[in-house]
Amino acid sequence: xxADDPIRKLALAALDADAQARALLSxxxxxxxxxxxxxxxxxxDPGFVLAPELGARLAVDDAAQxxxxxxxxxxxxxxxxxxxxxxxxAVERRETEKAVLVLTPSRAGAGEVYLSxxxxxxxxxxxxxxxxxxxxEAWQRLALPVFSDAQTQVxxxxxxxxxxxxxxxxxxxxxx
Amino acid sequence: xxxxxxxxxxxxGKSEVLRAALACVAESSSADGGPxxxxxxxxxxxxxxxxxxxxxxxLELSHLLVAASARDGRYEDLFWGVSRASAGEFRRSFMALxxxxxxxxxxxxxxxxxxxxxFQISYTRMPFLAALLEFMIMTLGYPAVDDMTxxxxxxxxxxxxxxxxxxxxQRSLYxxxxxxxxxxxxxxxxxxxxxxxxxRAGNRTxxxxxxDEVVLxxxxxxxxxxxxxxxxxxxxxxxxxxxxxxxxAAEERLSGSYAKPIGTDHEAGEVDPADLDVVVCALxxxxxPLAQLLDTCGEQVKFVNQIEAETLSELPLGEATARRIPxxxxxxxxxxxAQLRLSTALRRxxxxxxxxxxxxxxxxxxxxxxxxxVIETTEKMALAALWSLHRARRPEAxxxxxxxxxxxxxxxxxxxxxxxDNDDGAVVSLAAAAALKQFFESGPNAKGDEVAALLxxxxxxxxxxxxxxxxxxxxxxxxxxxxxxxxxxxRLISAVRRTLDRDLHGVDWPTFEAGDAVAFTEMFxxxxxxxxxxxxxxx
Numbered sequence: 001x002x003a004d005d006p007i008r009k010l011a012l013a014a015l016d017a018d019a020q021a022r023a024l025l026s027x028x029x030x031x032x033x034x035x036x037x038x039x040x041x042x043x044x045d046p047g048f049v050l051a052p053e054l055g056a057r058l059a060v061d062d063a064a065q066x067x068x069x070x071x072x073x074x075x076x077x078x079x080x081x082x083x084x085x086x087x088x089x090a091v092e093r094r095e096t097e098k099a100v101l102v103l104t105p106s107r108a109g110a111g112e113v114y115l116s117x118x119x120x121x122x123x124x125x126x127x128x129x130x131x132x133x134x135x136x137e138a139w140q141r142l143a144l145p146v147f148s149d150a151q152t153q154v155x156x157x158x159x160x161x162x163x164x165x166x167x168x169x170x171x172x173x174x175x176x
Numbered sequence: 177x178x179x180x181x182x183x184x185x186x187x188x189g190k191s192e193v194l195r196a197a198l199a200c201v202a203e204s205s206s207a208d209g210g211p212x213x214x215x216x217x218x219x220x221x222x223x224x225x226x227x228x229x230x231x232x233x234x235l236e237l238s239h240l241l242v243a244a245s246a247r248d249g250r251y252e253d254l255f256w257g258v259s260r261a262s263a264g265e266f267r268r269s270f271m272a273l274x275x276x277x278x279x280x281x282x283x284x285x286x287x288x289x290x291x292x293x294x295f296q297i298s299y300t301r302m303p304f305l306a307a308l309l310e311f312m313i314m315t316l317g318y319p320a321v322d323d324m325t326x327x328x329x330x331x332x333x334x335x336x337x338x339x340x341x342x343x344x345x346q347r348s349l350y351x352x353x354x355x356x357x358x359x360x361x362x363x364x365x366x367x368x369x370x371x372x373x374x375x376r377a378g379n380r381t382x383x384x385x386x387x388d389e390v391v392l393x394x395x396x397x398x399x400x401x402x403x404x405x406x407x408x409x410x411x412x413x414x415x416x417x418x419x420x421x422x423x424x425a426a427e428e429r430l431s432g433s434y435a436k437p438i439g440t441d442h443e444a445g446e447v448d449p450a451d452l453d454v455v456v457c458a459l460x461x462x463x464x465p466l467a468q469l470l471d472t473c474g475e476q477v478k479f480v481n482q483i484e485a486e487t488l489s490e491l492p493l494g495e496a497t498a499r500r501i502p503x504x505x506x507x508x509x510x511x512x513x514a515q516l517r518l519s520t521a522l523r524r525x526x527x528x529x530x531x532x533x534x535x536x537x538x539x540x541x542x543x544x545x546x547x548x549x550v551i552e553t554t555e556k557m558a559l560a561a562l563w564s565l566h567r568a569r570r571p572e573a574x575x576x577x578x579x580x581x582x583x584x585x586x587x588x589x590x591x592x593x594x595x596x597d598n599d600d601g602a603v604v605s606l607a608a609a610a611a612l613k614q615f616f617e618s619g620p621n622a623k624g625d626e627v628a629a630l631l632x633x634x635x636x637x638x639x640x641x642x643x644x645x646x647x648x649x650x651x652x653x654x655x656x657x658x659x660x661x662x663x664x665x666x667r668l669i670s671a672v673r674r675t676l677d678r679d680l681h682g683v684d685w686p687t688f689e690a691g692d693a694v695a696f697t698e699m700f701x702x703x704x705x706x707x708x709x710x711x712x713x714x715x
Contacts, residue, residue: 001370001374001377001381001382001385006426006430007382007423007426007427007430008370008423008426009447010422010426010429010430010447010451010452010455011419011422011423011425011426011455012362012363012366012367012370012422013360013447013452013455014422014425014426014452014455014456014458014459015363015366015418015419015422015459016360016361016362016363017223017226017227017360017452017456018223018226018418018456018459019360019361019363020226020360020361021219021222021223021225021226021456022219022222023191024191024194024195024198024222024225024226025198025199025202025218025219025222026195032196032199033196033197033199033200033314034200035200035201035203035204035310035314036200036204036256036310036313036314036318037204037205037212037256037310038204038205040252040256041207041256044256063317066317066318066319067313067317067318067319070318070319070322071252071318074250074252074322075250075252075253
């Protein structure tokens with residue numbers, strides 16, 4: 001079979017391509033990113049918990065953070081953007097056309113705050129998760145308790161990252 | 177030199193980004209912790225990337241996104257709403273969308289986007305397209321992919337929108353791969369072997385020039401050589417097998433039996449991506465239906481257990497290899513395995529050469545008997561599956577019955593009132609439906625008619641096995657997997673029977689047993705005359 005035979009060329013090119021495909025799929029390519037499958041479940045399934053190493057990767061992976069932000073925006077129940085630039089001090093109340101979020105210090109336990117969420121449309125299918133992100137930081141996630149009469153409430157540690165983020169005007173919030 | 181090293185590092189860096197994206201897809205897990213995409217799908221994805229044959233799949237994907245957006249435009253919910261990307265799960269998800277959007281027809285085997293000429297995508301294709309979509313998102317970013325496919329979410333998105341989205345995705349992927357896909361490395365081992373074949377080809381051309389004599393001669397000539405890595409017979413056999421697959425596939429592809437795309441110049445040495453994809457695919461196809469069956473069944477339904485799978489994997493179940501190099505198949509199974517054991521033993525402690533087949537042993541014939549025994553067990557499992565699928569009234573029971581008992585007079589199942597004696601399609605359908613109903617109403621009876629007796633055999637087979645998916649009352653998932661695997665198991669049985677009866681039958685095995693026992697023992701002694709040497713050249 002001559003060296004320039006098209007059959008030979010195609011056959012050898014196929015073997016080269018196959019070797020490259022196998023090399024690209026070899027385990028040496030240590031996983032360094034969070035898959036979109038995991039992001040989708042993280043965004044949609046309150047019961048799904050990202051493995052700690054994946055959570056750590058997500059926190060430092062700008063591309064994954066952007067994908068997650070877009071995923072949260074698509075089909076969100078409500079989006080509460082960052083407060084106006086003029087806003088200062090801790091935020092206690094956030095409002096949109098869909099919902100009102102209120103942070104209230106607990107009287108019973110020092111260092112705790114209540115997050116109350118009230119939906120404006122009582123007939124709407126209530127969200128099951130809250131996502132919050134302070135500018136330049138990673139997303140925080142909270143599985144919401146069941147709504148009753150379009151309201152729900154959850155007790156947070158005031159020092160927890162989520163509570164601090166919710167009190168910060170530089171934080172945007174999604175309800176899903 | 178330093179420039180060459182720098183280039184190498186640069187190439188590795190480029191491929192590392194692409195490798196990470198593919199690894200993400202390959203390692204995506206389903207809700208039960210198993211892989212979301214099968215190994216076969218991941219290989220297909222990597223192949224289409226490396227061969228740059230993604231144009232048609234991206235068009236398919238674009239049409240599929242239109243169909244998947246039928247409910248509320250959120251195609252993500254359909255693609256990632258399924259836990260494991262399998263044909264069955266996609267079928268169930270699409271069935272729930274039936275009638276939701278004009279122009280989208282949800283069928284039993286496929287989804288059709290009815291616009292222009294119409295575009296149909298089968299459920300079996302969807303796992304690959306889902307992996308392709310995830311890969312696109314991992315490489316280009318979700319916002320970018322969403323931007324390019326946004327029009328497809330809207331009601332009324334037609335053929336032109338699908339084409340425009342496919343082109344945009346194609347352009348972006350092309351640009352990405354230009355940055356991240358390094359040039360292919362020439363495979364030296366295959367080229368060296370092919371050079372040896374050329375010298376001995378005589379009048380033979382193509383894969384015909386690769387035969388048992390060439391394979392053995394090459395191994396004898398180069399096993400101890402530093403010129404090329406050919407120490408194990410298995411490696412040489414694998415090289416020969418791969419070359420047979422790709423040369424046959426390339427010959428068939430270039431035989432002019434299909435229309436070449438305009439713009440590809442073979443004379444100038446160009447390789448058309450579609451040709452390349454088809455020929456690379458032949459390498460997977462050479463593994464035959466065993467991999468597909470194992471892929472479909474996972475751990476849920478054990479038509480074939482691990483030991484049986486390992487045994488059958490010794491047989492090349494594609495069309496060509498066993499036909500062209502039948503003796504090498506068994507040489508690899510017997511002496512390839514022996515060499516592996518030998519080199520492992522020597523590496524661990526310098527055990528002497530021993531335990532090898534001797535000239536008076538019928539070792540090749542014993543191996544053939546083993547394959548026959550395993551496939552008889554697989555046939556029994558298929559018969560047991562017939563019982564389970566018949567009880568579940570799954571149409572795949574008919575597929576199994578027709579194949580496992582082809583001599584039965586299936587006309588007995590047909591209605592006797594004369595409805596079926598004309599050519600009207602509708603009437604034939606009614607007759608088929610009636611036959612199906614009668615089949616499922618038949619019960620097992622060893623002394624009854626042929627169908628009843630077959631069902632009695634199937635019940636006996638069911639009671640005689642105790643494996644995953646074949647005990648007690650299988651749940652709906654197990655029945656689904658069993659049904660999905662019915663054709664795969666029949667293909668496996670057929671391929672093994674063909675290989676045993678057509679390719680490996682009629683060889684003068686006693687003569688090869690006598691000659692090979694001596695030849696391989698001498699070669700092993702020459703290669704592994706000291707444990708120290710074996711340590712240096714781990715097989």
